[in-house]
Amino acid sequence: MADVKLTHVKKIYSNKIEVLHDINLDIKKGEFIVFVGPSGCGKSTLLRMISGLEEISGGTLEIDGKMMNNIPPALRGIAMVFQSYALYPHMSVYDNMAFSLQIAKNSKQDVDLQVRKAAEMLQLTPYLNRLPKALSGGQRQRVAIGRAIVRRPKVFLFDEPLSNLDAALRVATRMEIANLKESMPESTMIYVTHDQVEAMTLADRIVLLSEGNVEQVGSPLALYEHPANVFVAKFIGSPAMNIVPCHIDQAGEITRVSLSSAETVDVPILTDASEQGKAAFFGIRPEDLGLVDSQEQGFVSGEVAFVESLGEATLLHLKVKGCQEMVIAKQAGTLKIQRGDLVHLSAAPEKMHLFNQNEQSYRRVS
Numbered sequence: 369m370a371d372v373k374l375t376h377v378k379k380i381y382s383n384k385i386e387v388l389h390d391i392n393l394d395i396k397k398g399e400f401i402v403f404v405g406p407s408g409c410g411k412s413t414l415l416r417m418i419s420g421l422e423e424i425s426g427g428t429l430e431i432d433g434k435m436m437n438n439i440p441p442a443l444r445g446i447a448m449v450f451q452s453y454a455l456y457p458h459m460s461v462y463d464n465m466a467f468s469l470q471i472a473k474n475s476k477q478d479v480d481l482q483v484r485k486a487a488e489m490l491q492l493t494p495y496l497n498r499l500p501k502a503l504s505g506g507q508r509q510r511v512a513i514g515r516a517i518v519r520r521p522k523v524f525l526f527d528e529p530l531s532n533l534d535a536a537l538r539v540a541t542r543m544e545i546a547n548l549k550e551s552m553p554e555s556t557m558i559y560v561t562h563d564q565v566e567a568m569t570l571a572d573r574i575v576l577l578s579e580g581n582v583e584q585v586g587s588p589l590a591l592y593e594h595p596a597n598v599f600v601a602k603f604i605g606s607p608a609m610n611i612v613p614c615h616i617d618q619a620g621e622i623t624r625v626s627l628s629s630a631e632t633v634d635v636p637i638l639t640d641a642s643e644q645g646k647a648a649f650f651g652i653r654p655e656d657l658g659l660v661d662s663q664e665q666g667f668v669s670g671e672v673a674f675v676e677s678l679g680e681a682t683l684l685h686l687k688v689k690g691c692q693e694m695v696i697a698k699q700a701g702t703l704k705i706q707r708g709d710l711v712h713l714s715a716a717p718e719k720m721h722l723f724n725q726n727e728q729s730y731r732r733v734s
């Protein structure tokens with residue numbers, strides 16, 4: 369089990385376009401790290417560079433303190449699980465899992481022990497004699513994971529392993545992977561996904577990427593509660609955080625801002641006097657907005673443009689005066705509110721966010 373360290377790593381493909389810029393990451397032994405970000409941000413490229421399937425154009429990759437840039441994939445002590453499973457169709461589940469160990473000339477007993485142990489962990493024991501075509505997508509992906517486990521790698525790499533599964537199987541297999549993490553606490557795991565729910569539920573730490581840059585590294589809760597910038601704020605959480613342009617009227621330990629709707633809000637976030645008068649962005653999550661009875665009790669009012677009933681919750685899409693984009697409020701349960709109603713909203717001050725005109729977060733007063 370190993371530490372993985374990336375220092376000033378970049379990637380330039382043959383078309384000369386730099387797709388990853390100066391990536392610095394220190395992944396600790398036993399951590400479950402998730403690379404997440406929108407399609408094309410470079411997360412698969414980064415994973416493939418760690419695996420050795422893709423050349424590193426600049427910077428260094430170390431695994432357990434050893435420079436790995438020019439070490440072939442097979443000698444890096446890693447195992448990779450792909451989106452497409454990549455199973456051998458003519459081999460049984462047992463043989464699929466045993467194959468790499470047999471090639472490496474492990475004893476028959478050792479192969480058998482490792483395969484049965486992995487099968488047990490992944491609840492595949494009843495299927496050991498089946499061919500992959502006689503398995504569900506989720507079971508096939510578990511075989512692919514089993515094949516990685518038996519090799520006892522220092523580092524597991526997962527490249528969008530759930531994206532070929534339907535919604536129900538995705539949730540079930542996600543649980544399997546979470547269990548796997550629990551039963552192999554020493555293993556370092558790096559997992560790529562574009563799905564923020566997978567990132568939030570699986571990661572010890574998330575690395576959020578955008579256009580080849582790391583936007584923020586931190587625990588799921590840290591990214592949710594203290595997003596470093598507007599990009600992170602909008603990417604983590606669903607529906608996305610409401611971001612409303614505002615002006616800083618009064619800087620200080622409590623910053624007074626006027627929203628584009630002309631209403632003012634006191635936000636318990638520290639701003640420097642030099643920020644006074646500047647444009648900024650006020651942020652509030654849909655689930656942190658509450659309905660109140662009157663305008664005086666709230667800080668903003670809006671007309672309901674449409675109502676989405678999800679059963680356990682209701683999403684209110686609101687037209688707020690002066691705001692270009694709709695503001696979304698998420699309320700528990702079902703509500704007797706209709707299109708055209710005027711509603712008033714409040715929020716706990718500690719749930720409010722404030723970003724400067726470059727979309728970077730101001731420091732929160734704790």
Ligand code: ADP
Binds near residue numbers: 382383405412
């Ligand atoms: P992600 O996994 O986040 O969707 P990728 O790592 O696949 O992103 O791609 C990052 C960027 O690199 C994209 O702009 C993509 O078009 C580009 N890219 C990926 N593979 C190649 C390649 N073989 N040659 C040139 N550009 C590539």
